Amino acid sequence: MPLPTVEHETRPAPEWAVIWLHGLGADGNDFAPIVPELVDPAWPGIRFVFPHAPVRPVTVNNGVPMRAWYDIKGLAIADKQDAEGIRLSIDEVEQLIAREQERGVPASRIVLAGFSQGGAMTLSAGLRHRETLAGLLVLSAYLPLHDTIEAERAGANHATPIFWGHGVADPVVPLALGEQSKQLLETLGHRIDWHTYPMGHQVSLPEIGDIRAWLGGIFGAV
Template sequence: MPLPTVEQETGAQPTHAIIWLHGLGADGNDFAPIVPELVDDAWPALRFVFPHAPVRPVTVNNGIPMRAWYDIKGLALADKQDAEGIRASVGEVEALIAREIERGIPASRIVLAGFSQGGAIALAAGLRHTATLAGIVALSTYVPMHETVEAERHGANHETPIFWGHGTADPIVPIALGTLSRDTLVALGHQVDWHTYPMGHQVSLQEIADLRVWLGKRLTNG
């Protein structure tokens, strides 16, 4: 059973989909308001799918249950990673992709997007997916389980374009971690369109504008 979702369609009978994963402690409603700012009238009809992450205890937040794609066990995000939780959420994303395919949208017209924790899962799922996706959007995030990416990534998405936006003053996911993750993927031959912005752990209007241009190229070519 796929996760519960908030959905928006920009036109009848959507031909493309964007599955967008929220950050820690938020839910599927978090990014729904950006749709009008992001969408271009010239694009084909889109279905935006904003899933709600499962509720689970989060160690760094004193074990308080909240919506999270995986547990965070320490302040250094790349340390003591919750591989089991990450893999479970990758499975949830696979189920969401499968549902879009069942509804008539092929993988080649599906973009995976996410912010922070959601971006980490978008990267983990997208790089491992066995059919070519339209693109991956990674906002204020990092590559989880980076030591297994080379072995586990699938050839279908070696050339899938990646949009990456990161704040230069991000106190939650330091830009150094984002840069390290970017460099890891570039060294493996992935196409990363890297953008930085003078902001913290957030999304900016300029970032949305840049993403709109990038998405336009992905959505009008397939």
């Protein structure tokens, strides 16, 4: 059964979907208010889907349960990666994609998006998905399980557009970690639309403007 979600449809019977994954400790309500700032009235109908991650104990939070796509076990976010948790959440994202397809939206009109841990899951699930997706929107994130991505990525998403935004003063996901992940994917042939902003671990108005322009290109591509 797919995860519970917050949803917003810009028009009845939407033709596109954006599945937006929140960061550690947040929930699906976190980015729902961004929809009015993003949507252009000229765009086709879009269903924005904001799922709630499962509640699980998080090691760096002293084991206290919180909404998380996977456990963070080390002080450095990429240390001691929770491979099992990441793979379980990849399955959860696959279920969300499948539900959109059941509702009439093909994979080629689904954008995966995410902030922080949600952005890490966007890369993890999106690059492994067996059907071509419309795009991957990655905010303040990095690529987990980087040592297996070359073998496990799906050919269907080798050329999928990727928008990647990152704050130069991010204290949670250091810019250097994001850059390392970006460079690895570029080495593998992926196209990255890379943007940096004078901010920390957050989303800024200039970044929202760039996301809006990028999404407009995706939605106008058909």
